[in-house]
Structure formats: C-alpha cells, structure tokens
Amino acid sequence: MxxxxxxxxxxxxxxxxxxxxxxxxxxxxxxxxxxxxxxxxxxxxxxxxxxxxxxxxxxxxxxxxxxxxxxxxxxxxxxxxxxxxxxxxxxxxxxxxxxxxxxxxxxxxxxxxxxxxxxxxxxxxxxxxxxxxxxxxxxxxxxxxxxxxxxxxxxxxxxxxxxxxxxxxxxxxxxxxxxxxNGALRGLKVVVSAGPTYEDIDPVRFIGNRSSGKMGFAVAEAAVHAGAQVTLIAGPVGLPSPAGLRQRVDVRSAAQMHAAVLAASQDAQIYIAAAAVGDYRPAEVADHKIKKQAGADLTLQLAENPDILGSLSAQTVHPFLVGFAAETHDVAAYAQDKLKRKGLDMIAANQVGGGLGFEAADNALQLFWPGGSLSLARANKDELARQLVAQVAERYQAVRA
CATH class of the missing domain: 3.40.50.1950 (Flavin prenyltransferase-like)
Structure with missing residues (x-):
C-alpha cells in the first residue's frame, strides 16, 4: 500500500x-x-x-x-x-x-x-x-x-x-x-519558469510586468510533491524556494531566462512555462541615467526578445511543453492559437486584470491540448497548481510514456 x-x-x-x-x-x-x-x-x-x-x-x-x-x-x-x-x-x-x-x-x-x-x-x-x-x-x-x-x-x-x-x-x-x-511525476526531470522578466532601459529604469511569481512557484512545489526532480528558473521575485527543489536559477532578463531554460531542459522530460516573459526589450541600454528634457518626449526603440517555447519546439527532440497564456480578453481563442502556433503539448490560460491573475491570491485556469480541454475552477494558487500538475502528468503519460 x-x-x-x-x-x-x-x-x-x-x-x-x-x-x-x-x-x-x-x-x-x-x-x-x-x-x-x-x-x-x-x-x-x-x-x-x-x-x-x-x-x-x-x-x-x-x-x-x-x-x-x-x-x-x-x-x-x-x-x-x-x-x-x-x-x-x-x-x-x-x-x-x-x-x-x-x-x-x-x-x-x-x-x-x-x-x-x-x-x-x-x-x-x-x-x-x-x-x-x-x-x-x-x-x-x-x-x-x-x-x-x-x-x-x-x-x-x-x-x-x-x-x-x-x-x-x-x-x-x-x-x-x-x-x-510516490507521485505521478516520480523520477521525471521537470523545469518550471516563474515570475516576470525585467529589461533595462538605463542603470535606473527598466521595463517589466506585474507577475508576482506565486503561480509558478506553486507549480514547482506541486511538481516536487508529485515526485519530480524540479529545476526552477525564477525571474526577479522575493519568494523563498519551495522545499525539495533540485536547483533554482535566478535570472533578470528574457535573454537570461531563455539561456537558463534551454540549458536546464536538455535532460528534462517536461517544461512548464509559467513565467511572464517580456516580448520586447530596449534595442539599446543607456550607460548612464537618461535625463528628463523639459518639453521633449522620449521614444524607446524596442527589439523582440527570443521565444523560449518556440526555440524548444523547434528542436527535433524536446520536453513535453506546457505554455501559459495570460489574456485580458478572448482568452480561449488566443490560448488555442498559441497552442497550435508554437506546437505545444498543453497550454494553461487565465484571464488577468480586474482582480484576477497577477498579484491575486487565487486564480482559475482553462487547459487546452490537441483534441481536448478542461476548466479548473477558481481556487487558491497552491491548490490550482496541484490540479494543473496532475493534469500535466496525465497528459504526459498519455502521449510520451
């Protein structure tokens, strides 16, 4: 027993x-x-x-x-x-x-x-x-x-x-x-990314987002409880490491997260992309603080950041890929498009704004995979993460085991 x-x-x-x-x-x-x-x-x-x-x-x-x-x-x-x-x-x-x-x-x-x-x-x-x-x-x-x-x-x-x-x-x-x-992910190596990314404008300012990292950290903890060897790639957050991690890697920018995830995923069976990675970064980072000039607007030229999930999906052999989609509207449509466009095995979509998603204690998720879907009702993020990991394990066993 x-x-x-x-x-x-x-x-x-x-x-x-x-x-x-x-x-x-x-x-x-x-x-x-x-x-x-x-x-x-x-x-x-x-x-x-x-x-x-x-x-x-x-x-x-x-x-x-x-x-x-x-x-x-x-x-x-x-x-x-x-x-x-x-x-x-x-x-x-x-x-x-x-x-x-x-x-x-x-x-x-x-x-x-x-x-x-x-x-x-x-x-x-x-x-x-x-x-x-x-x-x-x-x-x-x-x-x-x-x-x-x-x-x-x-x-x-x-x-x-x-x-x-x-x-x-x-x-x-x-x-x-x-x-x-004795969990459903026993013996598997899982990489989880969590938190925001910050893109420096100058030594003082940056572009970032409101992700607290709590959902991603909860997912990492749930994966540990499910028996996995978990590597957590964490953006700039002040959260303690879940007990039992295999490794934690702290990064700041999208480029750093891209490099860390690709390195950690080389021998991993599952990657769960719970981080809110910035799509763009300043094309040039000023060496000194940009000074305000009275009456003059400031224009930033932005360059596209590397696509972590896209890079992994393009590899001949890659982990089971679980994406996240945080949307303010048309959540299901955008999530299903991202699932297909990036060649993912599963995507977890949630609505943000209006007290949902970022900086909230609880959340709700819609899961999609090729040929199926499931809604996870609003709950505390720790409980929601446990349910998500259970579904990831089930789908992984169905298509990869």
Missing part, C-alpha cells in the same frame, strides 16, 4: 471542517498509514476525541499537561515519531500562532519540536481568509517551507461563497502520498 507503515500525525484545530478530518484518518489508514491525532481544546467542541480514537486505533492527545503522557516527555516522543505532520483544519488562530512561533498548547509545541515536514489545510470564512493578517501569516509559513494545501473555493457552512473551504480528504491524502515520492 502507498502509505504502508508511514507515521502521520494529524493535528485538528477548532472549526466546523473538523468533521472532514474523521474521513481523512480513515482514508490514510486505508493506505496503510499509522495515524495519531492531536486536537486543540477548541477542536473538541466540534468532534470528540473518542471519534478520532476509534478511527485511528490510537489514544488521542489534547493537553500539554497530561501528567501520565508527559511523565516520559510524551510531546517530544510524538514530535520524533512523526514522519509527516498535517493540520486539518488549520484555523486562522492556529495559523497565526504557528507563524509567530508560539507553543502555548500541545499541537503548536509539537510543530516546533519536530523536524517532520509540516502541511496545513486552511479552513475558514472567505472574508477571514482574504484578510491581510491571515495572508501575511500564510506568507510567513510558506517562507519557512510549510506546505499549504488549499483552501478550495465554494459554498461555506456560514452561507458565504468563496475561498476558504478545506480540501476534501482524498485531496489531502494524495498530497501526503505525493510527498513520499
């Missing part, structure tokens, strides 16, 4: 989504995992410890002040025992305490005391999830290498509709399976 003898610690914080965690325990055990459950005091108001004990076959811990368990430093024993820690649901309060390094209950103490990879599955009201404080705490956790699962978008128990739903148990289980290297 895929999780045979794997040791997984499930943390449950207070939230109505705690009922889904009961099924997660059952699904993990179905694949052979040994599961132990630690609940916060708030979580016991939604699901009883007795329920988790019956499902896991193990005693459930709630308090750091359990005298019998702590006679032998039970919280340290649990921290050392776990191969993976997953917190589902992860409430806004629990996320805040993790981000600030607090250890004021058993669950947060375990997270600090364990070296096991940590996964969190946020679950909360859509307005809470969108709050700046929550998003800043999530960014802090991501920088520390915490794996974020979801949230998904849809109907919520409070009656709202939006991002904040906890992922379904089968989705969380698959993420844990993939984290042990």
């Amino acid at each position: 895929q999780l045979s003898n794997r040791r997984i610690l499930l943390g449950v914080s207070g939230g109505i989504a705690a009922y889904k965690s009961c099924e997660l325990v059952r699904r993990l055990r179905d694949l052979g995992a040994e599961v132990r459950v630690v609940m916060t005091e708030s979580a016991t108001h939604f699901v009883s410890a007795t329920t988790f004990q019956a499902l896991s076959g193990q005693a459930v811990r709630v308090s750091l002040w359990d005298e019998q368990a702590e006679m032998a430093m039970g919280h340290i024993e649990l921290a050392r025992w776990a191969e993976r820690i997953i917190i589902a649901p992860a409430s806004a309060d629990l996320i805040s305490r993790l981000a600030h390094g607090m250890a004021n209950d058993l669950l947060t103490t375990l997270c600090l005391a364990s070296g096991a990879p940590l996964f969190v599955a946020p679950a909360m009201n859509q307005q809470m999830w969108a709050h700046q404080a929550v998003q800043e705490n999530m960014d802090t956790l991501r920088r520390r290498g915490v794996h974020v699962l979801g949230p998904a978008s849809g109907d919520q128990a409070c009656g709202d509709i939006g991002s904040g739903r906890m992922l379904e148990p089968h989705e969380m289980r698959q993420a844990l399976v993939d984290s042990f290297g």
Whole structure:
C-alpha cells in the first residue's frame, strides 16, 4: 500500500471542517498509514476525541499537561515519531500562532519540536481568509517551507461563497502520498519558469510586468510533491524556494531566462512555462541615467526578445511543453492559437486584470491540448497548481510514456 507503515500525525484545530478530518484518518489508514491525532481544546467542541480514537486505533492527545503522557516527555516522543505532520483544519488562530512561533498548547509545541515536514489545510470564512493578517501569516509559513494545501473555493457552512473551504480528504491524502515520492511525476526531470522578466532601459529604469511569481512557484512545489526532480528558473521575485527543489536559477532578463531554460531542459522530460516573459526589450541600454528634457518626449526603440517555447519546439527532440497564456480578453481563442502556433503539448490560460491573475491570491485556469480541454475552477494558487500538475502528468503519460 502507498502509505504502508508511514507515521502521520494529524493535528485538528477548532472549526466546523473538523468533521472532514474523521474521513481523512480513515482514508490514510486505508493506505496503510499509522495515524495519531492531536486536537486543540477548541477542536473538541466540534468532534470528540473518542471519534478520532476509534478511527485511528490510537489514544488521542489534547493537553500539554497530561501528567501520565508527559511523565516520559510524551510531546517530544510524538514530535520524533512523526514522519509527516498535517493540520486539518488549520484555523486562522492556529495559523497565526504557528507563524509567530508560539507553543502555548500541545499541537503548536509539537510543530516546533519536530523536524517532520509540516502541511496545513486552511479552513475558514472567505472574508477571514482574504484578510491581510491571515495572508501575511500564510506568507510567513510558506517562507519557512510549510506546505499549504488549499483552501478550495465554494459554498461555506456560514452561507458565504468563496475561498476558504478545506480540501476534501482524498485531496489531502494524495498530497501526503505525493510527498513520499510516490507521485505521478516520480523520477521525471521537470523545469518550471516563474515570475516576470525585467529589461533595462538605463542603470535606473527598466521595463517589466506585474507577475508576482506565486503561480509558478506553486507549480514547482506541486511538481516536487508529485515526485519530480524540479529545476526552477525564477525571474526577479522575493519568494523563498519551495522545499525539495533540485536547483533554482535566478535570472533578470528574457535573454537570461531563455539561456537558463534551454540549458536546464536538455535532460528534462517536461517544461512548464509559467513565467511572464517580456516580448520586447530596449534595442539599446543607456550607460548612464537618461535625463528628463523639459518639453521633449522620449521614444524607446524596442527589439523582440527570443521565444523560449518556440526555440524548444523547434528542436527535433524536446520536453513535453506546457505554455501559459495570460489574456485580458478572448482568452480561449488566443490560448488555442498559441497552442497550435508554437506546437505545444498543453497550454494553461487565465484571464488577468480586474482582480484576477497577477498579484491575486487565487486564480482559475482553462487547459487546452490537441483534441481536448478542461476548466479548473477558481481556487487558491497552491491548490490550482496541484490540479494543473496532475493534469500535466496525465497528459504526459498519455502521449510520451
């Protein structure tokens, strides 16, 4: 079985989504995992410890002040025992305490005391999830290498509709399976490009775009979880490297990204072009800062940048090519044209502008490939990346394996 003898610690914080965690325990055990459950005091108001004990076959811990368990430093024993820690649901309060390094209950103490990879599955009201404080705490956790699962978008128990739903148990289980290297891309070498490119005008100014790189970084992380050996070619962004990368190469210009991608793709099976590469660059870069002249306009002569996907597609042997198309209108038409014109194996199209795409926490994608298509509903970029990578793996196996 895929999780045979794997040791997984499930943390449950207070939230109505705690009922889904009961099924997660059952699904993990179905694949052979040994599961132990630690609940916060708030979580016991939604699901009883007795329920988790019956499902896991193990005693459930709630308090750091359990005298019998702590006679032998039970919280340290649990921290050392776990191969993976997953917190589902992860409430806004629990996320805040993790981000600030607090250890004021058993669950947060375990997270600090364990070296096991940590996964969190946020679950909360859509307005809470969108709050700046929550998003800043999530960014802090991501920088520390915490794996974020979801949230998904849809109907919520409070009656709202939006991002904040906890992922379904089968989705969380698959993420844990993939984290042990049993994923759909196991053994494959994957190159992912992410972020913007900047083209210098002079030593002070440049031409760039609004790409944050978050989608591309999420794709790279999802590919790692799927078992791939991932090389990430990153434009000028301030994002931390996803855990488990084979290599990260930082570039600035489109020409630098072109060279880095072609070099990394020589022995790769898949290339996912999630970067927002500039189409043009200044034909000449001034050696000194261009000074403003009163009453005079400034004209820049632009030259076309090299086409990364076009260069790879033209090669006799090349990786499975996945393009991205960020469009403000006629998204499907432009994406399908790009798919055919550049000879791609798949393209992921999304609308940008009006709060969508760049600088947004979530996104939606339309996937196209020769003879088929699929829409991925709006969701957090981490979850959307996981779905995209799953489709890439499926199409790769269909046409290349």
